[in-house]
Amino acid sequence: GLGAGAVAASAGGLGAGGGSGGGRVQVRSVVDGEVLFEARGTTPANVAPGGDDRLVVVCPVGKAPRVLQTAGRRLVRGSWERARGVCGVDSAVVSGADGRFAVVADGEVRVWDARTGDRVAELHDPGVRYATFGRDGGFLATAGSADEIRVWRLSSPDAPVLRHPLNNQHLRGGLAWDPGPPVLRYLEGGTAHTLDLTNTVTAAWRDRPVDGVLLSPDGRLFATATRTAPGTPTGPGTGTGTGPGFRFELRDTRDGRLIRTLPSSLAPPQSSDPVPQMAFSPDGGRFVYGVTGPGVRGAPQWFTVWDVARDREQSVLDLGRSRSGTAVTALALSPDGRTLFTTRTSADGEPSDEQWDTETRTRTDTPTGRGLAGAPLALSPRGEPVVGDNRVARGRTGRSVALDLVQGDHISALAFSPDGSRVAAGDRTGRVALWDGDLRRRAGVLRNVFPAPLGRTPEAVSALAFSPDGHTLAVGGDAGTVQLWDTTTQQPLGGPLPSPGERIASLAFTPDNTALLVGGGHVPLHRHTVAPARTVAQVCARAGDEDLTRGEWDTYVPDEPYRRVCD
Template identity: 50%
Template structure:
C-alpha cells in the first residue's frame, strides 16, 4: 500500500501490478490492515477512523487518545493504546473485545491471530490472553527491567515473544505457552523484529544489516543481508511459505529468498562429522549413540544410502584409572584423492587404547579392503593415498601431546615409515600420492623427506585442498584468508583476502572447508560460522558480491559434482546441501523467477554498468 494524504494505491508485490486505488473522505492514511481492505485514517484532531476500501464506508466510530496501532494478521482486529489502557477492537464495528491497564506502555504488540497481546513499560513485559483478559505468566516477569522507554523492539507471534533488552545485551525470546526463555540473541542494535510463520526463526534489522536467527541454535545468524544505508519502513514481513522475507524501503519492496537458511532438512540432532569425496559422488556421515559410532555412505546425486558400516565401539583405555569417556572420543574418516577409497575409525585423544581399529572401504565396488588395528597412542587425523596405492597416513598424539605421522600399507598390515615433521589435524595427499601436506611441513613420498613451509603465514590451518590434477593447493587459515600454492608447494601464488561478513560478536570467522572445481578454475571457501563463497582462481576475485545462503552453521566439507555444475556442502545438522553454480542453469533459474522479463536498457545501465547490454532470458 502506498498513500499520499487522502489518496491510496495497492500493488501486487509478486506481479508488480497495481491492484486498486482510491481516496478517503477526510484525514490522512497512516495504517493498513491485512490486504489493505481496511485503512487507518488519522484526522486533524488526532482521532482515528477505519475506512473499508471495499464498501467505501467508515467501518467504526472515531477513536480518540489513540497511541500505538497494530492490525492482526487476519485483518479482523486491531490493538490500540488509549490513554492508560490497551484495547483490542473489532475492525468491523470498532467494538472493544479486550481491555487491560497498561500505564506508560512504550511498546505494544499483538499476535497474528489476535489471541495474545503484549505491552512493554518500565515495569517490564505484560502479556494477556485476549479471549478472557487473563494475564499470562512467564519468566519475562522475573526481569522487570528488560524493557524501558529506550527499548525499540517488541515482537509477538502465536507462541513467541521477543524483546530487545534495555541494557543492550541483545534480543531475548520467550515461549509464551510455557513461559520459559528459549533464546538469547547477540543482536544489540535491533530496531525491528519479526517471527517466521512457524515461530522457528526471527528476523531482525538494524541500521546496517538484516539478520535471520534460528531459535534452536541462536549462536549466530543463519542469514545476513547488508542494507547499504537503506532505511526500513514498516518493519519486516514474512511470506506464508516461511522462506521469503520482505521489507519496504523508500517506496520499493525488497523480496529476499532465504532458501537454505530456513531449510526444513535441518536435523534436530547434530551429526558428529560429515565428509564429501573429492570427486563429489559420495558423502559420509557419522554419529554417536552411547559408546558406539555409526558410519554411513550416501550418493550425493540423490541422497540415497549406499552402505551402513558395523557400529564401531569407542576405544578401551589401557589404564583402568583413566577410562574412556565416550563424549570425549573422536570419530575419524577420510576419502582418498580420487574418492574411490574411504577410511574410518574412532580414537580417544588423551588415552592409550587397548585396540584402535580402522577400516578401509572400496567405494566403487562396495567391499571391505582391510581392517587395521593401531593400539596405543590416539590417532587424531587420517589421510589416504590414491586408489592404486595401499597407503594410510595416521597422525598420532602421545599422552604428552607429541605428534607423529605413521604411514601404513593397509593391504599387508605393516607400517612403512614414521614422519615426525608432517603432522596435525589437517592432512592432504596430492592426487598422484607423491606429496603429503600437513601443519607447516610437506613430505615427498615415498622417500618421506620433509621440508618446512609456513603455509599460512604463522596462523592456524583450517582446511587444505588440492586441484584434481595436483597443479595447485589451497590452504585456509583461522583468520578467513586462503593461501594459494603451486602443486609442488614451493611457491605461493596468491592470497585470497577475507571477505567473510564481519562477525556478530568478537570472534573472526575462520576457513573450515575448501574445494576446487574439476577444472581447477573455481575455488569454494566455507567458514566456521556458515559463510560460503566462490572464487575465480585465475583473477583471485570473488564470483559474487556476497556469500551463498547456507543453514548458518559451520560448513565442514565441500565438493563439486563431476561436471562442475553443482557445489555440495555439508554441516552437522544439514549434511547434504546443493548449490547450482553452472552459469546456464543459474541463468535459467533467474529468468524463471522474473517471468522471463528482460532488463530494460536503463535498468541495465543501473545494475550492470560494466558490461554491454544484451538480452538474457
C-alpha cells in the same frame, strides 16, 4: 515486524496504538473498534498482540515483560518475569506464531514461548532495530537501520543462517515475511526488495545432527557417521562389544540415495567421548573410517579401508598399536588405498605422524622430528606432498618441515586442486592462502573472506574445495558462511551463498562443475547451482520466463548493454 511507530496490527484482527493520554496504549479490535486491553506507562512499540490474539505482551519501561490473556486479563506466568529492566524507552516487542514473542533492546533479542513459559533463545545482534518472526515461529529476521539483514534459526541461535548486506540502503518500515513461500521483503525508498530464503529455511534440517559428514573430493558421494546404541554388532575385525559404536553410510550426492551401510566400528574401551574419523582418497576411489577415543591410551582403534569402486572392504587395521597409543586426530589415504597417513598427539604432548601399509597392516615409517601437527591433513592427488598444520612432508622419508602456510596462525582447513597443481590453506582467523601444488611458492592470501564478525571472534575457515577446472575455490566457515572465489584474480564471486547456518563441515563441486555441495551436521547435503547457464534459467523461471524491458535493464544492469537472456 515492529520497530518503532504508533500503530501495529496482528494477523487475527487486533491493533495496538497510542491512546489519547500520554504513555497509554490500547489494544482494539479492528473489526468494531472495541477496546480489549489498555496499558499505561509504556509505548506502542512495547505492546504487541499475540499471533492468535489470545494474548497481549506488554513491556513496561524499566521492568520485565508481562503476558496477559486478552479475555479476562489473567496474568500468564513465565521465565520472562525474571528479565527485570529489559524493557526500555527504545525497546520493542514482537509477536510470532505458537505463542512466541521477542523483546528487542540494546543489541540483544530475547525470545520466549508463552505456552511453555521458557526462554527460547537470546541473540547477540549489535545495532538491531527491527525484528519479525517467520510463519511458523522457528526463524527470526532482524535488521539495523543501514547495516545488514540477518536471519536466525531459533533452535540453533549461536550464529545467523543468513547475513544480507544492505550496502547503505536504509530500511523504511522494517521487514515482512511472505505468508506463503520462504520469502522475506523489505522496503527501501520506493523499492520493495525480496530475498528468497528457500535454501536458508530448509526443511532438511534435522534437530539431531549426524556425528560426522564428509563429501568425496569428486563430488559423487558423501559419508555420514552416526552414533549407535551400545552393543550394536559391528563389522569384520572389530568384534561386538558393550560400548557405543558408529554407523557409517555412503550416499549418492545426486539424490541422497543410500549406497552402502558400512561395517560399523566400536569406540575404544573406556572412551567417554569417542570421535569418528573419516577420509577419502584424493580421487574419491577409496574411503577410510574408524573411531578414536581421546584420552584413552593403548586401546584398539580399528579402521577400515573401503574400495568404493568395487564396493568391498580392502583392509582392516588397528591403529592403536603404535608407540604412543594415543588417539588419531587426522587421516589421509593414497589413491590406491595402500598407504595411510595419520597424525596423533604423542605421550609427551607433541604431535607425531605415522605412515601405514594397509595391506600388511603395519606401520612402515615413524618420522623423526616434529609431526604434521594434527588436524587437518591433506594428500596431493600426485601422491606427495602431505600437508598438515603449517608442516609439509615430501618424498618417501615422510620427514616434515615447518612452513608458514597463511600468516602464522593455526591451519583449520586444507584442499588440493583435482590435478594437484594448487593448494589452499585456511586458518582460524578467516584467511586463506593459495600455493603451488609442491608448496614451494605462495601465490597470494585472500583476506576478508567472510563478513565482519558479529562479536570479537572472527569466523574460522572450516572447509575448502576447488572446482574441477581449478578456477574457483569454495570457502566455508565455522559460523555457516560459504563464499566462492576466483583463483586467478583472487576476487570474490558474488556475495555469500545462503546456507542453513551451521558449521560448514565439508565442501565439493559436482563432476560437471554445475553445483557446489555443502555438508553439515544438521543438513548433511545442501546444493547450490553455480553454472551460469543454469543460474540464468532459474532466474528466468522465477520471472515467468520473461525478459527484462529496456527500462528495467537500465535500472538493474546499468553497466552492461541490453540483451535478451530468457529466450
